[in-house]
Every structure is written in structure tokens, then in C-alpha cells.
Amino acid sequence: MKAKTAQRHEIVVLGAGYAGLSALVQLAARTRKRGNLRVTLVNPYDTFTERLRLHMTATGQETAEMNIPELLEGTGAVFVRGWVTAVDARTRTVRVDDDRVLRYDTLVYGLGSIADTVAVPGVDDHAYTLDSPENAALFAARLACLDDGATVVVAGSGLTGVEAAAEIAERHPGLEVVLLGRHEPGADMHPRAKAYLDAALARLGVRVRARVEVAKVLPDSVELGDGSGIPAAAVLWTSGTRVSPLAAAAGLSVDERGRVVTDSALRSVSHPDVYAVGDAAAIRQGYGVMHGTCQGGMPTGVHAALSILRVLAGKEPKPFRFGFYHTPVSLGRNDAVVQFTRPDTSPRPLVLTGKRAAKYKETVTSAPWPTFSRMKKMPAMGAFWPHGGRYTRIRSAK
Incomplete structure (x- = not known):
């Protein structure tokens, strides 16, 4: 049998x-x-x-x-x-x-997670997100249609918002880019890193408005919690996520x-x-x-x-x-700031800026696909993290 x-x-x-x-x-x-x-x-x-x-x-x-x-x-x-x-x-x-x-x-x-487009009225109808390549491409097409002098609002002053605002300002210098958020950009960084980030945004012409709340997104403007408004030919929403x-x-x-x-x-x-x-x-x-x-x-x-x-x-x-190791933030294609951190993401005094930081970030962010390919051939490679981080190595399950 x-x-x-x-x-x-x-x-x-x-x-x-x-x-x-x-x-x-x-x-x-x-x-x-x-x-x-x-x-x-x-x-x-x-x-x-x-x-x-x-x-x-x-x-x-x-x-x-x-x-x-x-x-x-x-x-x-x-x-x-x-x-x-x-x-x-x-x-x-x-x-x-x-x-x-x-x-x-x-x-x-x-x-x-995806961008939280339901917490604030009008976001789902009138704002763009970075949830997918398709959504990002729609925003790119919108930017390409705008005339010089038009205002683009990036809602959310976290690192995604900072990188997006810097990229837009560098690629479309004729547009007015406004970065809105509850907190100062780079608020959790070491003062030296934050100062560099602030200077880079200013150099790119990004206007920062911190400690503000977005109450509603309209077809052609953003309404703030104090009742004031900002004209907006396009809004990119990077404020908050949901699962x-x-x-x-x-x-x-x-x-x-x-x-x-x-x-x-x-x-x-x-x-x-x-x-x-x-x-x-x-x-x-x-x-x-x-x-x-x-x-x-x-x-x-x-x-x-x-x-x-x-x-x-x-x-x-x-x-x-x-434990976390660093926070790399691009500020356009040839500039960046890298904040090295303690495992809980609190900042260490070590900071990298400028072209060296841009090269550093490009190196670590270009790593996923080669890393996946190496994992496929040599699975033990999974213990090495080019993105940075402190990880307890685990041996084979055999």
C-alpha cells in the first residue's frame, strides 16, 4: 500500500x-x-x-x-x-x-500604506498623490501644462513633501512652489541638518508655510484652518497615510x-x-x-x-x-542632506550634505533590485542592508 x-x-x-x-x-x-x-x-x-x-x-x-x-x-x-x-x-x-x-x-x-485622502474634504477629488507610478505620472502631466507663475501646493512637510517640493522647484523653476505643513520641514533633524535643508529650499525658491492646517482642497485653491486660502493650480498631497x-x-x-x-x-x-x-x-x-x-x-x-x-x-x-541608521533626503538631483540617527531615529550630530550626500542617497536607494537579485541566488544576502539599519543577523533555518 x-x-x-x-x-x-x-x-x-x-x-x-x-x-x-x-x-x-x-x-x-x-x-x-x-x-x-x-x-x-x-x-x-x-x-x-x-x-x-x-x-x-x-x-x-x-x-x-x-x-x-x-x-x-x-x-x-x-x-x-x-x-x-x-x-x-x-x-x-x-x-x-x-x-x-x-x-x-x-x-x-x-x-x-497609501496617502490618506479621506481625512480632509476635497483631497480625493482635487489633489494628486504619490501612491503609484500612474498617479505620479498624472501629476507630472499636470505640471507640464502649467504656465510660469502658477502656484503648486505640496501639502505635508514631512520628508516626502520636502523631496517633492524640491524636485518640482528644480525641474520647473517658473512655478511658485508652496510647502505646507503642521511642522517645520526637518523638525526632527539635528540643527545643522535642518539649517542646510532650510537653506536648500530657500535657494530653490520653495515658500514654506509651517504650523498650518489644511481644512479643504478646492478645484483651484487650498483653504486653511484659519479661514485663509492659497490659490493652487495643482495640489500634491503627502500629508498622512492610511492602511x-x-x-x-x-x-x-x-x-x-x-x-x-x-x-x-x-x-x-x-x-x-x-x-x-x-x-x-x-x-x-x-x-x-x-x-x-x-x-x-x-x-x-x-x-x-x-x-x-x-x-x-x-x-x-x-x-x-x-534599529534605524540614517535619514537621507534629496533636495533635487545634485543636492541632499543625510541625517545619521540613533536606532530610534533620534538625530546624531553626524550629518552629510551637498553632492556627497546626493551620491550617498543615490547609492542606497538604487540598491533594492540588485539586492533582490542577489537574494534569489544567495539568500543569506538578506542580512545585508544597503538602505542602512542595524539588524540582528539570522542564520539559516536549517
Whole structure:
């Protein structure tokens, strides 16, 4: 009598951002010869989006196209193109585009954040975002139609807003660029780094208005909380983010922002067969809950993959430990400021500025795709982080 064949273990990864793709490539590289295990990636696009470069796309600059199916060739991983519309944690299924259903034994939840366009009236109807290459390209097309002297408002004085405002001002010097926000740009930086950032924005002609709230976005203006208004031929919204409601709808334990609450191994505290990575996860470290960046997202993806493999091997997963290392901010194509940080992102006195900083940032932000390719061939490379960061190295799950 023949022995009964073991059922194939299905691992499904949702989202091909920095975190999801890191998890996928690690899993695929380490399991390609295991016939009883299959890894599937679900993503709405077949290209990898470098969110760190969308401010370049938004000003009409071309960036490299990175094809996910080509990356996965030879790994045995399956790519499913489509939008995830539901997760059923009880039946362990994922619904894609309302008609396809995928079963999973282990789920990697990497559906990251998007711009919050619902908190302020008019944003969804009248503002542009950097949520996708398509949205960024729409904004670039709008900029190309504007006459000199037109005002462009960038709402949100965080680092995304700063980079976008600087890029717009450099590429379109005839436009009036206004950067709005609740806080001063670079408020969390060392005084020397902030002073350099302020001077760069002033040199580019960016007008900064801090400590203001946007009350409403209109077709041709932005209304502020004090009742005043700013004429705007175009508005780019970079203020605040929100995550997909799918995790909460699936019954996973989430925090007040809808992020999946994880244990030290990045497993959902309510559903240990679900691992959450990147912006989708509320990951607590000694200094508090991590904020979402690719600097921290890629290590979470690798750690989740290695945790899954340890569990499948009958071992306990190791705790995730990560500390931030730097905050690189581009100020146009040939200028930047790099703030080196402590693990909790508080600033250190070490600062890099000017062309050297621009070269430094270009080096670290050009790394994801080569890193993914190296992971595919040598999965142990997942422990090295060109984006910067302090990460506890995890050995093979074998």
C-alpha cells in the first residue's frame, strides 16, 4: 500500500513592496527544491514600484522599470496579478479581484500604506498623490501644462513633501512652489541638518508655510484652518497615510491605525499563521513601534521569511530586532542632506550634505533590485542592508 502524499504547504505573500518582495524572494530562494511547498505572490502590478523615486516620476523623469515575473524566473514562485479584495482568516483564503480564491497555510501580509485622502474634504477629488507610478505620472502631466507663475501646493512637510517640493522647484523653476505643513520641514533633524535643508529650499525658491492646517482642497485653491486660502493650480498631497482595511475586516488584531499587531517574530498576535511586514504591521521594538520606511521594511520581510522556515522546520522563530541608521533626503538631483540617527531615529550630530550626500542617497536607494537579485541566488544576502539599519543577523533555518 502506497504512503499517503503529504498535502502541499501553501505560502501566499500579499503585496510586492519593499517588505513583501523581500519576503517572497527569500522564501522562493530557500524552498525552490522543496516539492511539498509553494510560494505565491499577489500584486496588482507586474512591476516593482520604487516609492522612494516617485517624486522623480511626478516631475516627468524616467526611472528604471523592474519586472517582477522576470525576477522570479527559476525560483518556482507563482505570480498572480490582481487586487486583493478580501482575506478570510477563518478559512485561510484570499479573494483576488472578486472571483479568484487562493488557499493559504501561511500568509505574509504586506499590503502597505497609501496617502490618506479621506481625512480632509476635497483631497480625493482635487489633489494628486504619490501612491503609484500612474498617479505620479498624472501629476507630472499636470505640471507640464502649467504656465510660469502658477502656484503648486505640496501639502505635508514631512520628508516626502520636502523631496517633492524640491524636485518640482528644480525641474520647473517658473512655478511658485508652496510647502505646507503642521511642522517645520526637518523638525526632527539635528540643527545643522535642518539649517542646510532650510537653506536648500530657500535657494530653490520653495515658500514654506509651517504650523498650518489644511481644512479643504478646492478645484483651484487650498483653504486653511484659519479661514485663509492659497490659490493652487495643482495640489500634491503627502500629508498622512492610511492602511488597507482588509486586515481588520479579516478579524486580525490591529492597532488604532489598522496595522496588524505582531509578536516578536512578526506573527499576528491573533492569528499566528499570518505574518505582517512593512507598513502593514505594528512592530514594537525597545524604542517603540517602528514607522514605515523601506529602510525597515526590507528587514521585516526577510525576518518573516526566515521565521516561517524555522516554524516549518519545527523550530521556534527568533525575535526581530532592528534599529534605524540614517535619514537621507534629496533636495533635487545634485543636492541632499543625510541625517545619521540613533536606532530610534533620534538625530546624531553626524550629518552629510551637498553632492556627497546626493551620491550617498543615490547609492542606497538604487540598491533594492540588485539586492533582490542577489537574494534569489544567495539568500543569506538578506542580512545585508544597503538602505542602512542595524539588524540582528539570522542564520539559516536549517
